[in-house]
Amino acid sequence: MPRKPSNYLIFSVFLLILMACSVNSTNRNPFLPEVGFRFDINLNLPLYTDLNNPGNPVYIGNNGVGIRGVYVINTGFGVFRAFEASCPNQVPSNCSTMRMEGTVAKCDCDNFEYSLFTGQQLNRPDDGNRYYDMLEYRANASGNLVIISN
Template sequence: MMRIWSIVLIIFLLSCDSDPTNRNPFLQEIGFQFDINLNLPLYSPLTNVGNAVYIGTEGVGIRGVFVINVGFDQFRAFEANCPNHAPDSCSTMEMEGQTAICPCNDFEYSLFTGQQLNRPDDGNRYFDMLEYRASFNGTTVIISN
């Protein structure tokens, strides 16, 4: 009997997560769904690999969403609010090619991966871009959270 309880205790201890949260404290995750019709001229750049668009429609993300075609009918979607800055008047990032730049602090992020490209080496914790689900169905990209 003691052996069974020991096994149960070991399994319980091994299933505990040592990192309590990976959540970004600056960004509130909101629920939404938005369909992108690639036949519309506004979104036609997404038919080419490496092209990205900004969608600033109210209710889509916090400050909008960047969507990029990463190839092989795969798309990625990221929150347009700087992940290392609370939402305010300067926190909406600007897109320059395949890079998003935060005007508050000049941090740069890859739209292919969402990773911060110029992370300071100052010992502070920095966050990559918040990614949303993106699925492709014929001529429609569906982004959601």
């Protein structure tokens, strides 16, 4: 006759499942709201031809694409990355849309700079405060189409 599992075993399994399903909100950027969108980039269009060459970022400021728009860059070997254009360490405001200088995005609110290749903050202060890198969106390439979505 098979043994009946103990209450301790059942509780342990339940606790393990609960912990595995918990959401870790420590990585969530509190300054930027969640937005859902999808935008298709046709690399054959003149507006996006710079993306055919690695290292050339493009700003897409269409309404409904990200919070303040999206920066997209071809990092090489058919890999594209897309980042939110809002300053990641500011609540969206008049000064919080970053401007692009080469492959660097700059926030005029706090003078922080970010790599458009990695999204990482380049001049992070060592003051003990928490700072966020750029918010990254999904970028899937297929042929001459790049789909940006969240």
